[in-house]
Amino acid sequence: MxxxxxxxxxxxxxxxxxxxxxxxxxxxxxxxxxxxxxxxxxxxxxxxxxxxxxxxxxxxxxxxxxxxxxxxxxxxxxxxxxxxxxxxTRVGSVCANVYEKTIIELSCDRKPISAIKFASFGNPDGNCGSFEKGTCESSKNTADILTQECVGKEKCSIDVSTEKFGAPDCSGAPRRLAVEAIC
Known part of the structure; x- marks a missing residue:
């Protein structure tokens, strides 16, 4: 200006x-x-x-x-x-890859979370920066849920549960949430 x-x-x-x-x-x-x-x-x-x-x-x-x-x-x-x-501005990301029945906290070190780059609840593959959806995926839009819960906040806590993300049928295998958030 x-x-x-x-x-x-x-x-x-x-x-x-x-x-x-x-x-x-x-x-x-x-x-x-x-x-x-x-x-x-x-x-x-x-x-x-x-x-x-x-x-x-x-x-x-x-x-x-x-x-x-x-x-x-x-x-x-x-x-x-x-x-x-x-x-x-330093653009970075934070990741989580946890089993259900846990609570995770995403935090961007006193900067707001600006976007959810990846989110999957079921059996996602890969590591931070290269997550991919697996063969079992929740019918709910996991990224939308996390966007609503976390974007614009410096940190957010999420209960990783089938009540929040739906109940994908993973043939008895434990379900996980993988998320990458942009700071």
């Missing part, structure tokens, strides 16, 4: 053009959108009155781990670079 139009570089690497001063039109915006009927250019517009882009990704490889980093902005429309800010 605060910039007009231009190009940005980080440590000599071009991260692209920016143009947040280009504001999308307010015409045609409506809280309720209905796609039925004839097409017209203003139908179902979103983010009206907002900049067309606000966030820009800077690859971690462009940053110096030790020492200073340099941001160069070539501003074409008179923006205010003092309003520019950087946020660093």
């Amino acid at each position: 605060g910039l007009g139009k231009g190009t940005a570089w980080v440590n000599g690497n071009n991260i692209g053009r920016y143009w947040p001063a280009f504001i999308s039109s307010e015409n045609g915006c409506d809280a309720k959108c209905n796609y039925r009927g004839a097409y017209h250019a203003e139908k179902c517009l979103t983010n009206c009155g907002e900049p067309t882009q606000r966030w820009y990704h800077v690859p971690r490889s462009f940053l110096n781990a030790e020492g200073d980093n340099t941001l160069v902005l070539f501003e074409e429309m008179g923006g205010n670079p003092s309003l520019v800010s950087f946020q660093t």
Whole structure:
């Protein structure tokens, strides 16, 4: 925010053009959108009155781990670079692979859980980062249950039970919950 139009570089690497001063039109915006009927250019517009882009990704490889980093902005429309800010985010994941009749706690070390990458209740295969569904799977959508319970929270506790996830028939084999959550 605060910039007009231009190009940005980080440590000599071009991260692209920016143009947040280009504001999308307010015409045609409506809280309720209905796609039925004839097409017209203003139908179902979103983010009206907002900049067309606000966030820009800077690859971690462009940053110096030790020492200073340099941001160069070539501003074409008179923006205010003092309003520019950087946020660093470390994306990681946490995993659990436990038998039923236990309680697990997923925690992202004081960061919110942002998504459930994988979830399966039955006989899942693999390890953290490479889980796969097995031959026995709950009929309930395990990922949806965990998303509702955990996403947006720093930690969540889940009772691994057939009451919560359903009762897949695994031919007498013990059932397990495998989950990978993105922090």
